[in-house]
Amino acid sequence: MLFSTMLASVALPILAAATPIDLERRAGGPAIVPLAANCTLMNPLPHASQHPGNGTISGYVPSSSFSASKVYSWYIPQPDFLTREARWSNCIEQCNGYSGCVSAYMAYNAPLPKGWLGLPGGELEVGCFMYNRTLTPLDFVAATEGQYVNATAGNVYCPKTASASATASSNASAAKSTGTTKKKPVKVVA
Ligand SMILES: *[C@@H]1O[C@H](CO)[C@@H](O)[C@H](O)[C@H]1NC(C)=O
Ligand SMILES: *[C@@H]1O[C@H](CO)[C@@H](O)[C@H](O)[C@H]1NC(C)=O
Ligand SMILES: *[C@@H]1O[C@H](CO)[C@@H](O)[C@H](O)[C@H]1NC(C)=O
Ligand SMILES: *[C@@H]1O[C@H](CO)[C@@H](O)[C@H](O)[C@H]1NC(C)=O
Ligand SMILES: *[C@@H]1O[C@H](CO)[C@@H](O)[C@H](O)[C@H]1NC(C)=O
Secondary structure, eight states: OOOOOTTTTOOHHHHTTOOGGGHHHHTTOSOOOOOOTTOEEEOOSTTGGGSOTTOOBOSEEEOTTGGGGEEEEEEEESSOSSOHHHHHHHHHHHHHTSTTOOEEEEEEEEEOOTTGGGOOSOOEEEEEEEESSOOOGGGEEEOOTTSSEEEEEEEEEOOSSHHHHHHHHHOHHHHHHHHTSOOOOOOOOO
């Protein structure tokens, strides 16, 4: 599944949401880089196959141990002015533009961490988390009731070499098995 660049012009609200602990990354934030046509995006959320198309899943969030692999995140106040599809394109394409990022997760009703932008924390917003590790269904845990709803997630698989491109872009099971091994950083396509 590929995402087009429907959102290339809406990065500004995201940059405004950078956290103090992300200050060094805030300079510009991750660029929105559309996935190359030969890349594949796969949804690692539990039960994702039962929700094809634009279906979402509520109540699962990457575990706190997986969060050690978080490389960037943003929060946007609700209600969002963008559609979920557009916001998600933004999230995953920023991951694609961030060196080392290979997966992303986005959900509504994501509680702000304590101290984010000087706020007490717990405010429910749209959250996008980007990781340098591939997500699997086992990396998710059940969320507090009502939180992390309408979630979407994706692993980005891009071919490294010409010989790898045929399988990575057309053979889903090959891409999936690659995902269980250690991933190299996503190639950034300028
Ligand atoms: C998913 O959303 C996109 C953008 O809104 C739309 O073009 C597409 O038809 C939808 N696909 C499904 C399976 O609903
Ligand atoms: C992944 O990101 C985490 C958090 O920023 C960092 O500590 C870790 O070294 C990174 N791992 C790799 C393989 O880049
Ligand atoms: C989740 O999606 C449903 C169905 O589209 C929608 O009615 C609901 O408002 C969404 N919830 C949030 C918090 O965005
Ligand atoms: C994948 O597509 C990008 C952009 O079109 C291209 O630069 C790159 O060489 C391709 N990679 C492979 C392995 O074909
Ligand atoms: C896809 O990859 C799997 C695992 O490598 C292989 O068993 C299968 O034959 C491949 N299917 C196609 C259509 O190439």
